[in-house]
Amino acid sequence: MFLDFVKLLTLQTSLLSSLIEYEPTITNVNIIMIGMNSIIPGYESLNWFSNQNNNQYATNDDEKCINFKISQALQWNTVLFQNFGLDNLVIYYNQQHYTKQEIIDIVQTQEQNFKVKKLKLRLYFGEPKQNVSIKKLFEQYLYLSKQDIPFSGSFEAFNFDYADQLFQNFLKWRISNQTQSYYKIPHPKIKEYKNEFLERGPPPLFNDYLIYLYSDYDIKSLQYHEFFKNFQQQHLLNITSVVIGYTDLTSSIFWGIWRYSLPFVRFYSAKLPGYFSYNYEPLDAGKYLDYLNKNSKNYQANQRLVNYQLQDKSQLEKTWHKRHCENRDKIPKLLMEWFLYEIQDYDKIIDLYLQEEKYQKLTGFGLAVIDKYDNQTFGQPFFYGMNKANNSSPMRVLMMAQPQGPASRKQTLYLMSKGFMVMGISSYRSFPVFNKFENDTDWTMQCLDRTYFELMKNFAGFFHNVRNPNQELKNIVIPRINFAHSDMMLDYTKAHMKDHEDLNLTAKNKYDIAFSMLGNKTWHENTKNWTFGQEVYDKLVQAGKYKILLIGRDLPERWVGKVDHVPQLNQSEFFKTLAVTNILFIPSVSDASPRILTQALCLETAVIVNKYIVGGWKYINEQTGSFIDQSDEIFGLIDDIRDRREKGILQPRKWFSEFAKYSHQRFQIMIELMWFKYGYDFDINGLEKIYDKYII
Template identity: 40%
Template sequence: MILDFAKLFTLQCALLSKSMDFNYELNLNVIFIDVPSIQMGYEGFNWFSEQENNIKMIETFDQSFNMVQGMHRTRAVFQGFSRDNIVVYYERDMYSKAHIVNIMEQLQQDYLKNNVRLRLYFGTSKPGQTLQSLIDSYWKLKPKDITFSGSIEAIVDYELNYLFEMFRQWRVKQEVKKHFGFTSKNIMEFKNEFLELLKMPPKKDFFVYLWADDCPKCKEVYQFYNDLADNLKDVSSVHVAQTDMTASIFWGIWPYGLPYCRFYVHTITNNFEYVYEQYTIEAYLKFLKKKSTNFSKYLIDQKKRKAFPPTLEQIERDWHVRHCVNLEKNPKMLMDHLRYWNPDYESIVELVVQEEKYRKSDGYNIYVTDTYEGITLGQPFFRIVRKTSGNNVGVILVGQPLASQDKRDNFLMLAKSGQMIMGIQSYRNYPHFSRWEDDSDSSIQSLRERWQKEYFKNFAGWLHNMDEPHKHWNSQLPRLNFAESDLQFSMVKAFWPDNFNASDPKIYDLALTHTGNTSWHMDVKNWTLATKCIDKMLESGKYTFKLLGRKPPEEYEDKFPYIEFAPFKEFLGYVGQAEILLITSMSDASPRILTQALALNVAVILNKHIYGGKKYINEQTGSLIETEDDLFEAIEDIKRRRREGILQPRKWFEQYSELIHQKLEVFTEMIRKEQGWDLDINGYREDITTMI
């Protein structure tokens, strides 16, 4: 950790600057540390360098710290810490401090014109410490792919100027900003110089998270403070901020461990207290409730809004603010208006998701709604949540017919509670009636009933899987071609973070997935076609295969391997053992196992007549078949494409999934705004008070 490194040398005060110089775009701290010798012999470090003039490396390392035997004494070695600090090592008897000060003073004049303040420090390695031991104290913690390190030929003006310019370019790279930054747009940044003044913005309370470079414990709670900032974004008088304390450690004014969190309350000036609560949103909100009058006032205001929502008269009075606008003078609102005439939102969502605020967002996800206010729900109710935090966003999806009275009662309860209701195709051919499905599934019968259509009138929009939705929907409700199967890349990645290929090389030519062995499962998964394919493969003996999800009937006993049931991660492992996954289903909305296989780099052979999922099949991912007679040709064609480098299931699906969670967010928030759910008296307002 950086604090351990700082203990190995003695630091002097800053030169060329004052502690309250925090108004510059960059305060660049340059720490010159003298060491007994700059030569290190054959010791090397597995470390990457950005510097083009440091091409010499130890031959035994592909990447090193660019140290070579007999390196000239005039050279100096440098290392960046965080985005504001550079340590420069030089040989003790080679350069005087006066020489370095003179150069830095000259450079300072030029850099001030560019809104950059140079801070000069001198340090000396403590007795017994060498360049080797100093570097050893921190190099293992450095991220080798983005570190800023290397050496310069000499401590002269043009070499230092080059070094500083390279550092300024490095610190604004996206991967560097991402590594040292915070993802939430709601978290503020305080310079450590500003923090030392204890003069916080008036009338506001602040959580300030203190962290430093090379601090593993700091990284562990980054996401918590991102989530905390997002949860408090509507509380205008309470903010979350972060401060990089790396420079303070170098100054010698922060000799403590990290991370810490300070709380500054506006009622007490020039003071703060440390927060030692658990890293949960609930714990920090309870802390605020005790300590912050600003937050208490916010809670009171929220209760008043709930007790006194806008009246009908107020809504009627203010409706023109949104609706009475000259669209000819507002192209964006004209585009929004035209969307009402085109219920298919794929193109407009594709455009809007490119906006910066959505590209930076984590997006939304879909979960089954287990309970709501103590009432057990489960299928057919899903909820849309924030992908990272899992917080509800006030939207319920209905994915099956409301065939029983308790499901209809729960639907009405959710609607009355102010949830925005949308439909999602996730069960057979729902919401469309199919005579064939009706014969084997009693719940399908309700789709013919008038009362079921009355419930559909409460839906704000649809997520569907149909190739030609205009032939199946006579409604102008907004709709998006989107399924739960679209969201499976991040799910698979969570279970296989280090190795997407569950088995490489593959063990089987083909895996056949057929979960469940009831008559209902056999209808939905099309066991008839599955057995014909099995018979064909057994007869030829040409391909190896495994059945996943059920025990085969007696006539197939001991003829091929199978697995009945396995935990999700283990099941993915079995899928990954095959080169190809065969899905014979027809009465299936869009099987998640299809895209889970693609994420594992497994090609898919899919029934041509399946209701949903054909959009995933192309030259890079698999093939469609109609009968068992098409199977062998499809297998051979897939094997050929894989050999030729054409077939790349995971690569295709990863690109497809790049902004998929954000697309769900865009569509949801479009519907919310267009239908007034953000203003309606029962509409959605993200309410953190329910978490306390």
């Protein structure tokens, strides 16, 4: 194959170009000068004759030699030439006779002649590897050159006059009818894409592409020409949004930017602009159709249209006037659906849906960590969207819960290439809001950089917990809703309290206040605001009249004997402890989704929460607890909560049960709206092709 020929050479960087330029109207033509220690060895006794219009060669296998028709016998100043495709001319010269500077000066005089024809000259130098003779190079060329129109031969010398004649003949040969016929596009609807273009970016947006990479000097590539020509004619003739393309990598192999065997097939998806995957299907039309059906949204849409056209239209014809002539200004739901494509904040839209009984009766969606998928390990912060009706079948909905480093981003792009719809959800510190303190002290938050915000533009939506999205999320211009994982703790808490149903949740008689601080590291101190937590607890200890509990973190020596301590508990034991505690103290600021807060509310435990917390602010009211700003406020807040509990005003469980009644349905409606909006499929519940939505 062609790569084997190039491996016989050592090539240097182009001297007339510093970059792999790409201009749509310009073609790069490569002149590859191969310096030989001698042109003669192996051919001293041969008499070569040639004319430039009829270059023919004969190979005598018995004698293991090659006979050329060349105009002069080989001399020390003779140069030999041979083409590789339309855009590559290899010239062999005696480097004992010609200097590189002489060659550069000669080739530079030809630049204008090529430029007039919208061609750009690129000059390369190289030499054969050790023990590689001119004879071996020509034998390899004859093996590769199966066409009947090679541009090959010799010139007596490489000087200004002969070089001018050589290049003029080469230009004429490139545009001759015979040459153009051989190198013509295999099918009018198959598009050519220069590799210089693909190296700079993807093909035009909105289409899906199958682009096969080949070389005219690779025998196997000829099969791909014929296969894709037939595939285009038989299966894609009327589908303009799925494009077959081809790219000749002969030049790229000379440049050194492609070092692999050929052919290959790349798939570029319209849903993942800028990225591609390799397809390794054999040349089987059925397998390629299956591949497109699983990976090409444009092909799937065309198939749905075909199926729709085959349906009975009689019922549709009876009601067409109702569907097309309704006044949306008088029908709130139609108006709402029209506005869905114009707005960012979906909170009130979801509220309108939930006024209808059928949406209230949805099974709802939940979250589950993606441990493994397709033999890859993920784990947090990768979450599946999970249908509560069938927890064994997670959906192709990825919920991203924190900023990502380079390796994690690659995993997200991989899942996107597999058809996952990606949405963000606030679950880690202030994510997705930038916070300088967090950026200075937390590597994960440092990943919230400009390139990650660019990646987030491909997210279908975002579940956030900020107070003012128009200000705090102004750089995230995708659909969003105020919603967090902490909104879905009602069923979760009930499930873990099944073994403690005999507990009296109103008897808060064991602890006046508890503080959960898991871990002793600086990161835990920063996220849980250990500094402020200690300040408050020091005042409570000094007062000496409260039953105080610290969960998890090692007890400071000054609190020993004054504050009760339990190590980190399993979930059920933790809930059992919360159930007998009057108040849970949460001094955190960097917490976008404080699940411990809503778990406490489910257990009738009130909360005192830092006034500046990122995400738990929306749960705090007179029925649930209080905000704290200064440590001196703690005594009045404890007394106020006791007073509200005695008067029946404080009812945390009742309030949160009402608040979270349709939280899973709310989650489901938002996901489904985005699924439809971005055309992932007709039905996320699998009424069409279930493998598009669920991991099976």
